[in-house]
Amino acid sequence: MTEFPDFSRALTDRLVAYCAIDSQSDEQSPAQPSTAIQLDVQRHLVAELERIGASDIQLTDYGAVLATVPATNTAAPTIGLCAHVDTAPQFNATGVKPRVHAGWDGSDITYPDNADLVLRPSERPYLATKTGHDIITASGLTLLGADDKSGVAIIMTVAEHLLTTPGLSHGKLRLAFTPDEEIGRGVDPRLPSDFGVEFAYTLDGARVGEIEYESFSADGGVATITGVSAHPGYAKDKLVNALHVAAHIVDDLDTDGETPETTDARDGFIHCYGIEGGSSTATLRFILRDFEMDGLAARRARLTAACAAAEAAFPGATADLEISKQYRNMRYWLEKDMTPVDLARDACRDEGLEPRSVPIRGGTDGSRFTELGVPCPNLFTGMQDIHGPLEWISAQDMACATRVCLRLLTRAAN
Incomplete structure (x- = not known):
């Protein structure tokens, strides 16, 4: 040899x-x-x-x-x-x-x-x-x-x-x-x-x-959150803080125990890795990972549901989600x-x-x-x-x- x-x-x-x-x-x-x-x-x-x-x-x-x-x-x-x-x-x-x-x-x-x-x-x-x-x-x-x-x-x-x-x-x-x-x-x-x-x-x-x-099979997600802007001194019953909406989404996802810090081996996850913006508008960035396509589809559905739940919890706000394919x-x-x-x-x-x-x-x-x-x-x-x-x-x-x-x-x- x-x-x-x-x-x-x-x-x-x-x-x-x-x-x-x-x-x-x-x-x-x-x-x-x-x-x-x-x-x-x-x-x-x-x-x-x-x-x-x-x-x-x-x-x-x-x-x-x-x-x-x-x-x-x-x-x-x-x-x-x-x-x-x-x-x-x-x-x-x-x-x-x-x-x-x-x-x-x-x-x-x-x-x-x-x-x-x-x-x-x-x-x-x-x-x-x-x-x-x-x-x-x-x-x-x-x-x-x-x-x-x-x-x-x-x-x-x-x-x-x-x-x-x-x-x-x-x-x-x-x-x-x-x-x-x-x-x-x-x-x-x-x-x-x-x-x-x-x-x-x-x-x-x-x-x-x-x-x-x-x-992994992988997708990326971007949630664009639009709140309702108002002067904070006169904001009662008017202001809808986009950062609070964003926090609601992140907190909702954390309750599943399916974030990177709680998973290993063949577990998939949803990872929020970026937040930008302020009280009027904010952006959340996610990666979605799973070894199987049905699992990845379930994570897309879970993230979609979290954004919809946030909109329901904060009337007047929107959380528009775009999910894109990354690799398989x-x-x-x-x-x-x-x-x-x-x-x-x-x-x-x-x-x-x-x-x-x-x-x-x-x-x-x-x-x-x-x-x-x-x-x-x-x-x-x-x-x-x-x-x-x-x-x-x-x-x-x-x-x-x-x-x-x-x-x-x-x-x-x-």
């Missing part, structure tokens, strides 16, 4: 460089991509792809970067690897300062920019297994951005190894780096055709050995042909890992790719505690993911 290098140092250098480039997406922006700063990462990747000798390098007008590693075995299938460059809007991601805890000794990890923040292995069993690893964190005021710049680093390292190592048998490899995945816009309708692969993998997963082919559970398509999943499982075993498949309590670009005709399971990167200041990743976990990708590509060619 082919022996591959450790890759940890190259991955660390790449991840630190990528995370230091601001690239947060913005769901309220109509632009494509939603923020211009994402193109800073994309231009960095274009230059790096040119340096390592990739072919067909393209920065599309919808903000994705595409490239090719030519085949050494033209009989092998064309496979794609995909990762997203944007970081989540839910937490500060401006001015990220990555820190490398080389050969981490297993002690609590503190943060120079936030003395109150501590990453404790006693509270995180998975972290406790990483003693001796090179652990990468942020500095305390931002998320890290390993979601999904670790995936970007892994794919770039895979590509560089294939381009600089003669004698490896592999098919044509296509690379895709997308913007706006965190706001559900990562896969432009033109991308599947432009990608041009038989199947693909997103590198956007967590623990070593995890191969995911099941995700990729299992609906992948379970019809598990070839990409089985190939990844075999590659994990080649690396000495026991593969594990768990449902993603979220979604990836793979969800949209799969729905649009490109089968696309999700592979692990090692990222942990994402979307917050305690986010961390092991360079050795990333190296393991890199080797699994290489084993997958060479196995597919044999």
Whole structure:
């Protein structure tokens, strides 16, 4: 069996460089991509792809970067690897300062920019297994951005190894780096055709050995609340406060015990993640999640009922709800042909890992790719505690993911 290098140092250098480039997406922006700063990462990747000798390098007008590693075995299938460059809007991601805890000794990890923040292995069993690893964190005021710049680093390292190592048998490899995945816009309708692969993998997963082919089905909801405005000094029996109507809706939904903080495993939820406005008008933003379509339909009906109940409780106010489709559970398509999943499982075993498949309590670009005709399971990167200041990743976990990708590509060619 082919022996591959450790890759940890190259991955660390790449991840630190990528995370230091601001690239947060913005769901309220109509632009494509939603923020211009994402193109800073994309231009960095274009230059790096040119340096390592990739072919067909393209920065599309919808903000994705595409490239090719030519085949050494033209009989092998064309496979794609995909990762997203944007970081989540839910937490500060401006001015990220990555820190490398080389050969981490297993002690609590503190943060120079936030003395109150501590990453404790006693509270995180998975972290406790990483003693001796090179652990990468942020500095305390931002998320890290390993979601999904670790995936970007892994794919770039895979590509560089294939381009600089003669004698490896592999098919044509296509690379895709997308913007706006965190706001559900990562896969432009033109991308599947432009990608041009038989199947693909997103590198956007967590623990070593995890191969995911099941995700939430997802909708988004926006409730626009209009109250009745009046001077507060003369408001008796006139004013209808839109913020009170909004609070009624949120409180109504909280009574079900089906919010993110009260659910896990295969439970779905309705999550109110944003409120804007004042006493005259207000806007509530929701995400609706479930693994099954009937469950998602039930959550749409529940949110609709909460808005109707608020209107009834506050005569004169309106709560207009718009629900839009986001993505669907990729299992609906992948379970019809598990070839990409089985190939990844075999590659994990080649690396000495026991593969594990768990449902993603979220979604990836793979969800949209799969729905649009490109089968696309999700592979692990090692990222942990994402979307917050305690986010961390092991360079050795990333190296393991890199080797699994290489084993997958060479196995597919044999």
